[in-house]
Amino acid sequence: MVENGNGVPWVLVSVSTAGAPASLRVQVWRRLRALGALYLQQSVCLLPARDPVVKEVRRLAARVRADGGTARTMTVEISDPGEYAQLVAEFNAARDVEYAEVVERTPALLAEIAAETAKGRATYAEVEESEADLDRFRAWLAKIAARDYFDAPGGESARDAVTACEQALAEFEQAALQAEAEPAAPAQAAGRRLRAVPPGREAAG
Helix, strand or coil: CCCECCECCEEEEEEECCCCCHHHHHHHHHHHHHHCCEEEECCEEEEECCHHHHHHHHHHHHHHHHCCCEEEEEEECCCCHHHHHHHHHHHHHHHHHHHHHHHHHHHHHHHHHHHHHHCCCCCHHHHHHHHHHHHHHHHHHHHHHHCCCCCCCHHHHHHHHHHHHHHHHHHHHHHHHHHHHCCHHHHHHHHHHHHHCCCCCCCCC
């Protein structure tokens, strides 16, 4: 793939699902949304023409045609540096909105972990529940990163937010391990005391 002087070329996608099953429109929208397409107008969008993206777009276009819709894809170059920069800025702005939502929601998990710790409820079950929440954040962040073609500045804050959750969960898990180990200590000590009492002396005590 040959890049122009301003960066990667672009793939222009035009899709119409008229005459196709109603579900196709939703499926097309979801796939283009997952790819991070920038809509120029209704049914016409733009994506950087990187090999994995182009492959996905061609596969989607073939499916649209097979289901009775119409789809066209073409590679274009943006020769004007200002226009190219504007497109990149719009892609980054869209990703920053998504990254900001991650940053906005992660404090709830941190607060939950802190609350459970304060209540002395650091248990394996609570750790598993928090880990499931963290896995959802990781998956969400990975999906955004996959369509972050130009390293949107908001990515760093989102990654830091998820890392903070990982660190908090690691500490919470350690607290849970310690809490589960502590009840065994008194029982062990009691056993040692009983063994230390000479036979026949228990009743006299």
